[in-house]
Amino acid sequence: MPGADLPVIVVGGGMTGLSAAWELQQQGVPYVLLEAGDYLGGKVHSELTEDGFLIERAADAFINGKPHALQLAREVGLEAEEIHPRTESRRLYFLRGRRLLDFPPNLKMFVPMDDESFRQSGILSPAGTERFLQEVNVPPKPDDGQDESLAGFMRRRFGEEALDFIVPMAAGIYVANPEELSMQASFPQFLAMERRYGSLIAGSRATPRATGPIFTSFRGGMRALPDAVAARLTGDVRLNTPVSRVLDGGVRLGSGEELRGRAVISAVPAWYAAPMFNGSFPDAARRMAQFRANSSAAVTFAYRADQVDFDLNTHGLLVAPSEGLPMTAITVHSSKLAGRAPEGHVLMRVFFKATEPGVARKLAQLYLHEFLNVQGEPLHYHYGDWRGKNPAYELGHLGRVAGMQASLPATVRAVGCSFTGVGVPDCVNAGRTAAREVLAAL
Ligand SMILES: Cc1cc2nc3c(=O)[nH]c(=O)nc-3n(C[C@H](O)[C@H](O)[C@H](O)COP(=O)(O)OP(=O)(O)OC[C@H]3O[C@@H](n4cnc5c(N)ncnc54)[C@H](O)[C@@H]3O)c2cc1C
Known part of the structure; x- marks a missing residue:
């Protein structure tokens, strides 16, 4: 057993x-x-161009x-730097049938809080809409402990056509094949809601809406968070130091x-x-080798506002899977968050x-032109x-994670985005929990 004076790595x-x-x-x-690269933050990294565009890498x-990231931000003194997606540019489109449709109003995630506005939105066919709203009458599946895919679960509860609407909203951050994405690992809250209320529509309507902003970022970009943590770390921190x-x-x-x-805490x-x-x-x-990964690309373009002949009072668009496009979404980043582009300019992100x-570049320019009327070359x-x-x-997934952890001694943990959640709050929680676990084991 290594000595008590040794550090945790x-x-x-x-x-x-x-x-x-x-x-x-x-x-x-x-x-x-120990960090292999020359900066801290990994996928959370922002770059400010000389002419004032703030580009997020991921x-x-x-x-x-999930409060863990916000709590960490507060602990490292970032409260005054917090910003939230602009509410005055809330319009969000849905690309389906090669048409830009307005998102239904009054949703909680993808669940309509009233039937009528969902019907009027025309986001699904009349038959698909009625099947969607019939979810309240679909009996819950008995809890047999078996995992279910996102597509299987949503198809069962909301009908086949609903996948077109739900998948881009729910699965975006996972860049996943919905037929393979684990409900138990990714959306345990929906499983719990089905068990408790018998229906996601009933459960969502019975529970109060969260108050306050839903998302947080920072004036200087997302890297403000890793930068602020790094600035307060007083221990032995080594860049350009890969572990073999x-x-x-x-x-x-x-x-x-x-x-x-x-x-040792492995956080890769x-x-x-x-x-x-x-x-x-x-x-x-x-x-560990059994955990697979999917591919994606986030392509960012900067333009002068006069190159875009489209109402920029929008966060962008989500693409229905039935469109068969490699693109999943476009964000008008400078409309979504303040300070991402200088006055009179626009920053857009296209996700593939x-x-x-x-x-990616050719296709993204094609789509930006076709759907948002963007002209000419980017800055x-x-x-x-x-x-x-x-x-x-x-x-x-959860079984594989448990098996992997059980195969390691309690003083060696492998945590991070591959295992217990990809979002930044989940990663913050995973890191802090692993630290507490190894200390308990010591
Ligand atoms: C395009 C994209 C958009 C995203 N958008 C969002 C979003 O809007 N909101 C959200 O919450 N999440 C988002 N995510 C997810 C989130 O950013 C990541 O899951 C999270 O940042 C991962 O953190 P991590 O520390 O687990 O891994 P990483 O960020 O991958 O960090 C791992 C670190 O380990 C280092 N490393 C690797 N090998 C070694 C080695 N041998 N020795 C030493 N160091 C090593 C790497 O250099 C890296 O710095 C997005 C992800 C992507 C890809």
């Missing part, structure tokens, strides 16, 4: 690893944070309903040097973790499923390459 300086290090520091425990905001192996009682660095630790996605654990923990490594860089273009970097929470 945290591998990976994304939001999960930063949160683990922060929690260790709060508990007064020495730690070493996440642009986080949900407040997790050992029993420490790690081996890419340089060959070995560091001893009383516990499964595809980086599997080779690191192979050697000392082959069973865990084999289990797996798409190669060259194709800036940025390709966010997320090929093979979106954790796939496939059926049986």
Whole structure:
């Protein structure tokens, strides 16, 4: 058993690893944070161009309903920097049948709070709409402990056509195949609601709406969060320090040097973790290799406002899967969040499923022209390459996570976006929980 004076080693300086290090520091425990890259934050990273566009590499905001990210932001003094999606530019479109439809008003996530406005929206066919609203009469499935896919669950409750509307709203952050996405791992709240109220419509209408803003970001972009945590870390934080192996009682660095630790928290996605654990923990490594990933691309364009002949009082559009397009959404980022583009300019993001860089640019420009009347060449273009970097929470995911954790000693944890939630709040929670768990085990 390594000595009590040794630090806890945290591998990976994304939001999960930063949160683990922060929690260790709060508990007064020495730690070493090892990050392969030359900055902290991982996927949470923003760049300010010289002419004033704020480009997010991945996440642009986080949900407040899971309080962990907001709580961390407050702990590191970011309250005055918090901003929220603009409510005066709330219009959101839905692309279906190659037409831009207005989103139904009065939704709680995708659940209509009244039948009439949903009917009038015309978002689904008349038959599809009535089947959707019949969800209140669909009996709940007995709780047999079996996992169900997002598509299976929603089809059962709301009908086949409803998938077109629900999948882009619910599954966006998972970049997932809805036929494979695990309900137990991704949407346990809907399973609980079905069990408790017998229906998602009934349950959503019976529970009060959350008050206050739904999402939070920061004036200086999402990187304000990792930057603020990093600025307050007083422990041993090393950039450009890849770990090649997790050992029993420490790690081996890419340089060959070995560091001893009383516990190790791996806070890297499964595809980086599997080779690191192979050697000392082959069973865990084999289990990690079973977690698959999906591909996506986030493509950002900056324009002068006069290049866009469209009412910019919109957050953008979501694309119905039945459109058969590789694009999943367009965000008018500068309408959604303040301070993302200089006056008289527009910043837009186009999201794709797996798409190669060259194709993504051409296609995105085509779609921006077709659907939002964007003309000419952009002032800036940025390709966010997320090929093979979106954790796939496939059926049986929770069982695989439990099996992987059980194959490791209690002083070695593997956590982060591949395992217990992809959103920033889930990653913050995973990091902090892992820190508390290894301390309890020590
Ligand atoms: C396009 C896109 C948009 C998104 N939008 C949102 C959003 O709007 N809201 C939201 O809440 N979430 C969003 N997410 C999800 C969220 O950003 C991520 O799931 C989360 O930031 C992942 O954090 P992490 O620390 O677990 O992993 P990562 O951010 O991947 O961090 C892992 C870190 O480990 C380092 N590392 C890897 N291997 C090693 C090694 N061998 N040694 C040392 N270090 C290593 C990496 O360099 C990296 O810094 C989005 C994700 C994507 C891809």
